[in-house]
Amino acid sequence: MLIGTNISDWAAVDGAYYAGTGSEAIWLAISAVLCVLALVAGKRHEKAAYKRVG
Amino acid sequence: MEEQIAALAAELAALKDATAGMNRTAAETFYWLTIPLMVLIHAGFLSYEMGASRAKNALASGIKNILAFAFIIPTFYYVGWFIYWAFPTGFTMSAGPAGISGLDYAIAAASPVGSAMGPNVADSATGVFFGAFAMFAATTASIMSGSLIERIQIVGFTILAIVLGSFVWILGAAWGWHADGWLVTTLGYHDFGAAGVVHAIAGFFTLGVLINLGARVGKFNPDGTANAISGHSMPSALVGLMLIIAGFWGFLMGCVIFPGEAWSWGQGIFATIYGTPVTLSAMTFNILMGFAGGAIAAWVMTHDPFWMMSGALGGIISVAAGLDLYWPPMAFVIAAIGGIIMPLVAGFVEKMKIDDAVGAVALHGVVGLWGVVAVGIFAAGYPALASEGAPTITLYGQVIGALVMAALGFVPGYVVSFVLKKLGMLRVPKESEIIGLDKVKVPISAYPEFLMPGTSSTSPAE
Numbered sequence: 268m269l270i271g272t273n274i275s276d277w278a279a280v281d282g283a284y285y286a287g288t289g290s291e292a293i294w295l296a297i298s299a300v301l302c303v304l305a306l307v308a309g310k311r312h313e314k315a316a317y318k319r320v321g
Numbered sequence: 322m323e324e325q326i327a328a329l330a331a332e333l334a335a336l337k338d339a340t341a342g343m344n345r346t347a348a349e350t351f352y353w354l355t356i357p358l359m360v361l362i363h364a365g366f367l368s369y370e371m372g373a374s375r376a377k378n379a380l381a382s383g384i385k386n387i388l389a390f391a392f393i394i395p396t397f398y399y400v401g402w403f404i405y406w407a408f409p410t411g412f413t414m415s416a417g418p419a420g421i422s423g424l425d426y427a428i429a430a431a432s433p434v435g436s437a438m439g440p441n442v443a444d445s446a447t448g449v450f451f452g453a454f455a456m457f458a459a460t461t462a463s464i465m466s467g468s469l470i471e472r473i474q475i476v477g478f479t480i481l482a483i484v485l486g487s488f489v490w491i492l493g494a495a496w497g498w499h500a501d502g503w504l505v506t507t508l509g510y511h512d513f514g515a516a517g518v519v520h521a522i523a524g525f526f527t528l529g530v531l532i533n534l535g536a537r538v539g540k541f542n543p544d545g546t547a548n549a550i551s552g553h554s555m556p557s558a559l560v561g562l563m564l565i566i567a568g569f570w571g572f573l574m575g576c577v578i579f580p581g582e583a584w585s586w587g588q589g590i591f592a593t594i595y596g597t598p599v600t601l602s603a604m605t606f607n608i609l610m611g612f613a614g615g616a617i618a619a620w621v622m623t624h625d626p627f628w629m630m631s632g633a634l635g636g637i638i639s640v641a642a643g644l645d646l647y648w649p650p651m652a653f654v655i656a657a658i659g660g661i662i663m664p665l666v667a668g669f670v671e672k673m674k675i676d677d678a679v680g681a682v683a684l685h686g687v688v689g690l691w692g693v694v695a696v697g698i699f700a701a702g703y704p705a706l707a708s709e710g711a712p713t714i715t716l717y718g719q720v721i722g723a724l725v726m727a728a729l730g731f732v733p734g735y736v737v738s739f740v741l742k743k744l745g746m747l748r749v750p751k752e753s754e755i756i757g758l759d760k761v762k763v764p765i766s767a768y769p770e771f772l773m774p775g776t777s778s779t780s781p782a783e
Contacts, residue, residue: 282443283436291434295399302395310476310746316762320752 345445348579352449358571359456361564363390366463369561370470371767373552373679377757378471379767385475389462389482396487397455398438402431404491405454409501417501418708419596446584453575457494457519458486460572464523465734467679469530471550472537472754475762477738477746484737485526485730493518493729497722500595500706504725508718509705513593514573514641516692517723522730524686527677528670529734533742536676538754547671550678555627562630566612569637573604573644586707596707599645606649611640614653618660628667631680632660635688642692646700655695659688686730693723 272286285291367386374382393401407414407427416423430437430447437447462482469478497504498518504510512518541547552558577591577599578584586592593599615636619628639659640652647655666683677683697719704711705718712718741747753761760766 280442283439283441285439291439295433298395299399302392306392306476306479309479313474313476313762317750317753320750320756320761 344581348582348585349445349449351579352446352453352575355571355575356449356452356456358574359453359460359568362456362460362568362572363463365561365564365566365568366466367561368564369558370467370679372554372557372559372561373467374470375550375757376553376768376771377759379553379759380763380765381475381758382466382470384763385470385473385478386463386466388475388479389466389486390459392479392483393459393462393486394455396483397458397491398451399433399487401458401487401491402438402451402454403427403433404488405495405499406431408492408495409499409503411496411503417499417503418506419500419706422495422499422501446582454491454494457515457572457575458491461490461519461523461526462486464520464681464685465527465530468527468677468681469534470678471758472749473534474746474749477741477748480741480746481526481530481734481737484733485523489526489729489733490519490522493522493726496725496729498594504718504722505595505705505712507712508721509712509714510718510722511595511646511696511700511703511705511714512642512693512722513595513599513645514576514692516638516642516689517726520638520641520685520689521693521723521726522689524682524684524689525727525730526734527730528675528682528686529731529736530738531675531677531682532735533738534747536674537678538751540676541674545674547674559626559630562627562634566630566634566637569634570608573608573641574601577601577604592707593645595705597645597704598707604644607640607644607647607652608637610649610652611637611644611656614656615639615660615663618657619664622661622664628664628680631684632663635659635663635684638685638688639692639695643696643700646696646703651699655692655699658695659691662691663688686727690723690727693726694719 270286272284274280274284363386367383370382370386371379406422407424409422410417414424414427416426428435432438437444438451441447462485465481465485466478494515496502497510497512498515499505502510537550539548540550576594578586578594578596580586580590580592581588586596591599591601612633613636616629616633619632619635623629636656636659639656640647663680663683666687667677667680670677670682675682694716696714697716701714701716703714705714706712738747749758
């Protein structure tokens with residue numbers, strides 16, 4: 268199971284919990300990469316828009 | 322008898338648990354409520370900036386504003402919250418005297434891969450504190466946003482917003498808006514409502530950017546005189562400013578520490594971020610007096626409703642640093658001075674051929690500094706912290722703090738915008754600016770019936 272949890276009883280949860288096996292760092296990295304990709308895409312869109320105008 | 326005592330003890334324990342639970346959820350709800358109130362600030366900035374733009378740029382200004390908010394949330398999660406807890410004592414990341422700062426503390430409290438920064442049934446505070454601070458961060462970017470309208474590139478602006486909102490201001494907050502902050506522990510710096518750490522830093526960051534960005538086409542004549550470039554909807558700008566003021570109540574609500582929790586400063590009464598006492602009542606007197614003093618002074622100075630509403634905001638910023646300390650009529654006077662300073666500084670900025678479209682350098686930058694210095698003039702002598710032997714508030718400490726805030730804002734704003742300029746990511750091409758940014762890069766029109774020739778106000782179905 269890539270995404271999900273091993274928690275099957277809420278009574279056993281007494282602190283932090285998170286969905287997703289593996290590491291929180293993976294999701295941190297993916298979300299950060301998405302932010303960078305969005306900026307790159309935005310820059311490309313802007314550049315093309317300015318070019319159309321001349 | 323023993324049985325009765327045991328029953329009473331059990332009942333007392335249950336009562337204590339219930340009270341603790343109620344206090345914990347009340348504290349969590351308190352900070353939760355600051356967040357939608359602060360979202361009003363962003364609704365206000367959105368309306369204000371679109372109104373202050375010409376119709377041909379209205380939606381591009383809106384996009385910029387929305388993106389600043391959106392990008393600051395994740396980036397503040399990645400680094401901003403960590404900076405606040407790691408750097409209060411300076412760049413050494415050592416622990417401060419209150420024991421709530423430094424590298425180890427930051428890793429435990431704010432690591433973006435740590436257990437505090439997500440769902441945690443044992444922690445009802447971190448998420449709502451983070452949320453309130455993220456809203457402060459987004460506010461800094463919105464302060465800058467309005468000044469740059471109608472000629473800045475969206476991605477270049479977004480990068481500047483991230484630098485300001487997730488790196489720069491929060492470093493200032495660590496230094497001067499934290500009980501372990503070196504400005505507080507060594508100079509007695511006092512900035513309860515963030516006049517310096519939010520407003521002055523954002524205003525001076527904006528000044529640095531404006532110098533590199535340049536004025537809008539047509540703003541200045543060859544002889545150096547300035548032309549007024551009116552926005553397309555003054556009512557929208559005014560409503561926006563009033564929304565910002567409404568949101569300010571949430572902003573200032575987020576500046577107090579709720580009592581009775583493990584992370585609180587004490588029991589029974591709110592405290593400032595420095596641990597000194599404050600009440601919402603004291604704040605209420607002074608916020609309202611600040612609004613009134615600033616608006617009235619700006620009316621006398623300009624007779625212009627735009628500057629009156631800016632003056633109201635400026636009045637609140639003028640008294641923000643000492644909201645916990647001033648006598649209300651004194652707050653009125655301090656705010657009125659801010660309302661007088663603001664249009665004078667805005668005129669000076671224009672004379673320097675700097676095109677600050679909404680006057681943020683004057684309103685947030687210089688009036689923010691005034692707010693910091695005012696505490697040193699009108700409220701000197703109070704202990705800056707609740708701990709024994711704490712330094713007192715002095716004019717010297719406030720002036721040094723104000724200079725630090727101005728430099729901390731200006732230098733990164735100037736340097737980062739200079740680099741973006743060299744990379745061709747700062748300013749839109751002249752042709753696009755003249756046509757209007759909405760037509761160039763926004764797929765919809767703000768006012769299709771008026772701005773798009775041939776567009777009918779009725780649909781084919783009609």
